[in-house]
Amino acid sequence: MSVRITALTDPDEDSAGRRLAWLAADPDGNPAGYAFLRLFAKEGQRHLAELNIQVHPAERRRQVGSRLLDAAVAAARHDGRRNVIAQAEARSAGASFLTAGAFRPVLTLTYARLALADADLLLLTAIADEPHAGYRLTAWEGTVPDELADTFVASRRAMDDMPMGAVDYGTVVWDLDRVRAAASAVAARGDLLHTVAAVDRTDGSIAGFTELVIPGGATGDGQHYGTAVLPEHRGHGLARWMKAAAIVQARERHPRLGGLLTDTADNNPHMRRVNDDLGYLPTHTAHEYQLDL
Secondary structure, three states: OOOEEEEEOOOOEEOOEEEEEEEEEOOOOOEEEEEEEEEEOOOOOOOEEEEEEEEOHHHOOOOHHHHHHHHHHHHHHHOOOOEEEEEEEOOOHHHHHHHHOOOEEEEEEEEEEEEOOOOOHHHHHHHHHOOOOOEEEEEEEOOOOHHHHHHHHHHHHHHOOOOOOOOOOOOOOOOHHHHHHHHHHHHHOOOEEEEEEEEEOOOOOEEEEEEEEEOOOOOEEEEEEEEEEOHHHOOOOHHHHHHHHHHHHHHHHOOOEEEEEEEEEOOOHHHHHHHHHHOOEEEEEEEEEEEEO
8 A cells, every 4th residue: 555654743842842743644645644753852851752653453564654653763863862762552563563663662661540439538538647747748739839839849850760661761850930831731731730749847848749630521530640759758658648648639529530540660669559559450561662763
């Protein structure tokens, strides 16, 4: 089959990066697949691009994916990128495709879901209400309040040593503009960003945080975005405490919500134990792949 690849203009661009896009079509102009290549723009990640390729099942094994991959890799090289990353579910057609395209697996992720109808709310409430000497919990929706903005930005470094396997993900440099832009992006698509943070009582600084995105309409499943504790505050059970509080608050405020989704790197056993303790059940495994250019 003759495949036509058309480069498209993607309006999704912000200070964190921009996307290139391609559409694959058959001789009659019917869409057969697409590719998105996100080019990270922030300092510390300008070597990296993230790839997403989708091919209609009926068009697979007809070189559609290969043509899209060739276009995306060429664009990444032209832009001076050093690595391209992509994700595929374990033992899937996508995993085989990426391996055949010289991508190598560099990180294993376990996805899990907490069905809120089955959650042990008594246990979760007890965990959330348990006092932690020297700390208190606070929460907000949307953009961080001005009085917490500086310390919240400073707390983002808690993600710097997050287990990432062999992924050359670089260093994500956070400032207040980036924090606000991330919250605005969630709001722009009609979703709600809910954050719970642990505050050090000695100086009022944020010691850790957990972020949860509630879908527009507050139905379906929410998505955990990140949970992290600063190194100097680890070992006090703050991650479990914050995440339990976020679950309880989500259940109380959004009773039609079906569940909460999370993913954890297999080389992060601490967070795996936290999720297990809170009742999350594994749903599937995926791998992060990396192509070195």
